[in-house]
Amino acid sequence: xxxxxxxxxxxxxxxxxxxxxxxxxxxxxxxxxxxxxxxxxxxxxxxxxxxxxxxxxxxxxxxxxxxxxxxxxxxxxxxxxxxxxxxxxxxxxxxxxxxxxxxxxxxxxxxxxxxxxxxxxxxxxxxxxxxxxxxxxxxxxxxxxxxxxxxxxxxxxxxxxxxxxxxxxxxxxxxxxxxxxxxxxxxxxxxxxxxxxxxxxxxxxxxxxxxxxxxxxxxxxxxxxxxxxxxxxxxxxxxxxxxxxxxxxxxxxx
Numbered sequence: 001x002x003x004x005x006x007x008x009x010x011x012x013x014x015x016x017x018x019x020x021x022x023x024x025x026x027x028x029x030x031x032x033x034x035x036x037x038x039x040x041x042x043x044x045x046x047x048x049x050x051x052x053x054x055x056x057x058x059x060x061x062x063x064x065x066x067x068x069x070x071x072x073x074x075x076x077x078x079x080x081x082x083x084x085x086x087x088x089x090x091x092x093x094x095x096x097x098x099x100x101x102x103x104x105x106x107x108x109x110x111x112x113x114x115x116x117x118x119x120x121x122x123x124x125x126x127x128x129x130x131x132x133x134x135x136x137x138x139x140x141x142x143x144x145x146x147x148x149x150x151x152x153x154x155x156x157x158x159x160x161x162x163x164x165x166x167x168x169x170x171x172x173x174x175x176x177x178x179x180x181x182x183x184x185x186x187x188x189x190x191x192x193x194x195x196x197x198x199x200x201x202x203x204x205x206x207x208x209x210x211x212x213x214x215x216x217x218x219x220x221x222x223x224x225x226x227x228x229x230x231x232x233x234x235x236x237x238x239x240x241x242x243x244x245x246x247x248x249x250x251x252x253x254x
Contacts, residue, residue, distance in 0.1 A: 007035040007043070008250075009096055010061060010112075010135060011163040013182060013243040014049075016069050018076040020084065027084065028180045028243075029072055030165045032094050033061050035136070051090050061136055061245075091165040093185075096248065107160040109184050111201045112138050112245040123249055124186070124199065135245045147252050161186040163246050166217065168224045174233040181224055184246050185216050201244050203227045 014031040017024055033047045047064035048055035054071050058064030076084055096107075109124040112135045121138035122129045128145045132138030161184050169178050185198045198220035199207040206227055208219035228236055 004036040004038050006096065007037055008136070008139060009034050009094075009248045010139075011094055011182065011246045012065075013165070013180060014065055014069050014072075016072045018073055018084065019078070020076060021078060021080050025081070025084070027088070029069075030091055030094075031065055031068060032163075033064050050092050050094060052087050061134065089167075091167070093162050093164045095162040096160055106251040107248045108251045109161040109186055109199070110139055110142060110247040110249040111184075111199075111205070112247055113201070114242050114244075119245075121247075121249075124184075135247070139247050139249065143250055146249070160248065161246075164217070166221050166224070168221050170225060170228045170236065171230065172228065172233050172236060173230055177233055177236070179228075179236060179240060181240075182243060182246055183217070183220055185213065185220075200224050201246070202240055 010033040012031055013028045015026060015028055017026045029049050029051055031047060031049055033045050035043060035045055037043045044057050044059065045061050045064040046055065046057045047068040049068060049072060052072070052075065054068065054075060056064060056067040056071055058067050110121050111124065112119050112121045115131060118131055118133040119135050119138040120129055120131050121142040123142055123146055126146060128142055128149060130138055130141035130145050132141050164183050164185065166181050166183050167178050168181055169176050181200050181202050183198055183200050185196055188195055188197055196210050196213050196216040197207055198210070198216040199205060200220050200223070203224045204227060206223050208216060208223050210216040210219050
């Protein structure tokens with residue numbers, strides 16, 4: 001890692017259809033993609049699945065995720081359902097440690113969602129929005145706009161965001177179903193207190209504020225369950241059909 005410099009991190013859910021002993025099963029896997037630059041200035045995208053530690057790289061985000069999905073599909077081919085389910089609960093919290101001594105950047109959270117003809121990136125805590133033909137270009141365009149506009153005076157983000165996946169039982173009209181959601185958590189400070197904010201972009205960008213990290217995770221899970229209470233499974237499935245990307249965004253100095 002000291003030979004590589006991390007530029008951006010993206011987290012999403014990748015849907016993979018695996019061929020088990022009992023037949024085909026479609027499953028959401030958490031996927032992290034890091035844009036890195038080596039000592040020669042060459043850039044690449046490194047994709048990894050924290051559930052099973054599989055990884056691969058590519059020239060673009062899409063390429064890296066496609067390669068990773070192929071590896072995941074091969075990994076579970078011919079396995080039993082219990083082999084897959086044994087690894088599904090392993091959804092660690094995804095954080096970043098900069099090992100390069102020259103990296104002094106401050107980081108915030110960006111949500112990148114599919115839009116007409118590409119993607120739209122929005123920066124949490126700012127009104128900045130930008131489009132791009134892929135998630136990477138949308139984020140770069142948002143960063144450029146943010147650098148020109150600067151941070152709001154009341155911006156209280158302190159510390160790089162972390163990302164995680166929560167499996168939430170939803171009490172729907174069709175019965176109780178467990179669904180997987182992307183969540184971002186960031187620490188905040190103001191003159192009087194410090195707190196954590198958890199957001200769930202897939203659930204209408206709802207958010208909760210808590211004093212502790214664990215309370216933030218529990219609070220956002222409860223808020224998601226309440227948001228989808230007594231909705232139809234078809235409606236929920238359609239809303240979660242195309243997951244967004246959560247990403248780190250480089251913040252300008254205040």
